[in-house]
Amino acid sequence: QVQLVESGGGLVQLGGSLRLSCAASGGALSRYAMGWFRQAPGKEREFVAAITWGGASKNYADSVKGRFTIARNNAENTVYLQMNSLKPEDTAVYYCAADPTKWTTSRSRSAYDYWGQGTQVTVSS
Numbered sequence: 001q002v003q004l005v006e007s008g009g010g011l012v013q014l015g016g017s018l019r020l021s022c023a024a025s026g027g028a029l030s031r032y033a034m035g036w037f038r039q040a041p042g043k044e045r046e047f048v049a050a051i052t053w054g055g056a057s058k059n060y061a062d063s064v065k066g067r068f069t070i071a072r073n074n075a076e077n078t079v080y081l082q083m084n085s086l087k088p089e090d091t092a093v094y095y096c097a098a099d100p101t102k103w104t105t106s107r108s109r110s111a112y113d114y115w116g117q118g119t120q121v122t123v124s125s
Contacts, residue, residue: 002027002114004096009119012086016123020081022096022116030054030074033099035112036081038092038121045095049081050105059105064090086123093118 008020022034035050049070050059058070069082079096097112104111 002029002032002098004098004114004116006094006096006116006119009094009121011122011124014087014123014125016086017082017084018086018121020083020094020096020119020121022079022081024077024079024098028074029072029077029079029098031100031102032114033102033104033106034070034072034079035097035099035106036070036079036094037097037109038090038094039118040092043092045109047107047109048094050099050107051079052105053102057103057105059107061107083121086121088123088125091121091123093120 003026005023033052036048037045039045051070067085072079095118096116098114099112
């Protein structure tokens with residue numbers, strides 16, 4: 001069973017950038033497709049981005065396309081989310097998750113078996 005730990009969140013101004021990291025332990029990250037989700041107060045957890053096991057295929061929510069980039073380094077057992085041009089509406093707790101169907105980039109929370117504890121991202125205006 002893989003354990004996931006997110007880091008890199010924080011407070012940033014409108015238009016700023018952050019890079020989130022998701023470190024895996026207890027299993028090889030290359031066995032999984034990986035996703036990022038976020039949850040704002042009072043809202044459901046929503047899909048942000050996903051990447052297949054080798055990084056060949058990526059999928060983004062329309063709201064972040066062109067601003068966020070998902071990447072992975074299987075040798076380091078880490079997945080990243082580079083977030084640029086941040087907006088107040090990006091404020092949320094960000095979660096990484098692992099999908100054992102490693103060749104897909106699912107937008108559905110139910111596809112993901114393992115989740116991290118989340119990291120807070122706050123964008124001020």
